[in-house]
Amino acid sequence: AQTVTQSQPEMSVQEAETVTLSCTYDTSENNYYLFWYKQPPSRQMILVIRQEAYKQQNATENRFSVNFQKAAKSFSLKISDSQLGDTAMYFCAFIITGFGNEKLTFGTGTRLTIIP
Amino acid sequence: EAQVTQNPRYLITVTGKKLTVTCSQNMNHEYMSWYRQDPGLGLRQIYYSMNVEVTDKGDVPEGYKVSRKEKRNFPLILESPSPNQTSLYFCASSQTSGRAGSTDTQYFGPGTRLTVL
Numbered sequence: 001a002q003t004v005t006q007s008q009p010e011m012s013v014q015e016a017e018t019v020t021l022s023c024t025y026d027t028s029e030n031n032y033y034l035f036w037y038k039q040p041p042s043r044q045m046i047l048v049i050r051q052e053a054y055k056q057q058n059a060t061e062n063r064f065s066v067n068f069q070k071a072a073k074s075f076s077l078k079i080s081d082s083q084l085g086d087t088a089m090y091f092c093a094f095i096i097t098g099f100g101n102e103k104l105t106f107g108t109g110t111r112l113t114i115i116p
Numbered sequence: 117e118a119q120v121t122q123n124p125r126y127l128i129t130v131t132g133k134k135l136t137v138t139c140s141q142n143m144n145h146e147y148m149s150w151y152r153q154d155p156g157l158g159l160r161q162i163y164y165s166m167n168v169e170v171t172d173k174g175d176v177p178e179g180y181k182v183s184r185k186e187k188r189n190f191p192l193i194l195e196s197p198s199p200n201q202t203s204l205y206f207c208a209s210s211q212t213s214g215r216a217g218s219t220d221t222q223y224f225g226p227g228t229r230l231t232v233l
Contacts, residue, residue, distance in 0.1 A: 004158075033219050045159075045206060045224035091158060097219045100166055102147055102212050103174060104222060106158035 002027045004092050004107035012113040013082055020067075021077045021110050023092030031097045034068065035104070036077045040088040048090070051075065079112075087114045118143045122207050122225035129197055130233050137192045137228050139207030147212045148190040149222070152176065153204040162205075165190055166212075197232040204229050 003026045013019040025034070036048040051059045051068050058066050063080045075094075079086055092107040120141045129135055141148065149164040151174075161174030165184040179201055181193040190209075194201060207225040 043204065043227045043229075045208075045227075047221055050221070093159075095219050101164050101172065101174075102210065102219055102222070103149065103161045103164065104151075104159070104208075106160070108156055108158045 002029075002094070002096065002105045004094065004105055006092055006107035006110050008110045009108070010111045010113070012115055014115050015082060015084060017082055018078060018080050019082055019112065021079075021090050021092075021112065023075045023077070023107060025073050025075060025092070025094055025105075025107075027073075027094070027096060029096045033095045033097065034066075034075045035093045035095070036064070036066070036075075037091045037093060037106075038086075038088045039091065039109075040085075045091075049077065082114050084114050084116060086112065088112060118223065120207055120209055120223050120225035122205075122228050124228060125226060126229045128231045128233065131198055132196050135194050135197060135230075137194075137205060137207075137230070139190045139192065139225055140188050141190075141207075141209040141223070142188065143209065143211070143223065144187065145209040145211050145223075146187070147222075148184070148207065148209045149174070150180070150182065150190070150192050151206045151208065153206065153227075159206065162192070197230075199232050202230060202232050 005024045032053045034051045038046045049061045067076045089109045093104045150162040151159040153159045163182040165171045205228045208222045210220045210222040
C-alpha cells in the first residue's frame with residue numbers, strides 16, 4: 001500500500017528563520033512524483049514544489065527547497081527566510097505514474113505557524 | 117484565467133436529501149478527480165475520470181456517484197447524504213499522458229464545505 005507519513009502535526013517558527021518539515025513515504029513503485037502542497041486559511045490547495053523521483057537533484061522554488069533521499073524514502077521541505085504568509089497547513093503527497101489514475105496520496109499534514 | 121470552479125462553496129443539508137456539487141475546469145484537461153479532506157486523515161480520493169464517459173472509484177467511493185458527460189464538468193452526487201459525509205470536498209484536474217514517468221500538475225478547485233445534519 002502507498003502511504004505518506006508526516007510526523008510533525010504542528011510546528012512554529014519565528015519570522016525570518018528557517019524551518020524544515022519532514023515527510024516519509026512508502027511505495028514499491030519506481031515511477032513517481034513527490035509534491036508539497038500548502039493550504040492557507042482560505043483552504044485553497046496550492047502547489048509549493050514538485051520532485052521527479054528519477055532526478056537526483058533536489059528541487060528548489062525561491063525560498064522553498066526539498067531534501068529528497070530516495071533510498072530512505074524521505075522528502076523534507078525547507079522554508080528559508082520564513083514569512084507570515086507561510087502560515088498554513090502543509091501536505092506532502094505523491095503520485096504513482098503509468099497506471100492511468102494519477103491519484104495523489106496525501107499525508108495528514110503539518111500545521112505551520114510563523115510567529116511575528 | 118485557468119481555473120477549476122466548484123459550486124456551492126458551502127452547503128448545509130439534512131440526511132437523505134440528494135445533492136450535487138458541481139466542478140468545472142476551463143483548461144481542456146482529460147483527468148479529473150474528487151477528494152475529501154477530513155481532520156487527521158489528509159485528502160482521500162473519492163472518484164476519478166480519465167476522460168468523457170470514463171470514471172472509476174478511488175479509495176472512498178461509498179455513498180457517492182459521479183458522471184462525466186462533458187470534458188469540462190465532473191459533478192459529485194450524493195444520493196442520500198449521511199452525517200459521515202460531512203467534510204471538505206475538492207475537485208482537481210490535470211492534463212495527463214498516462215505514461216510511466218510523466219505527470220502534470222493537478223489544479224485544485226476552491227473546496228466545498230458540506231455539513232450533513
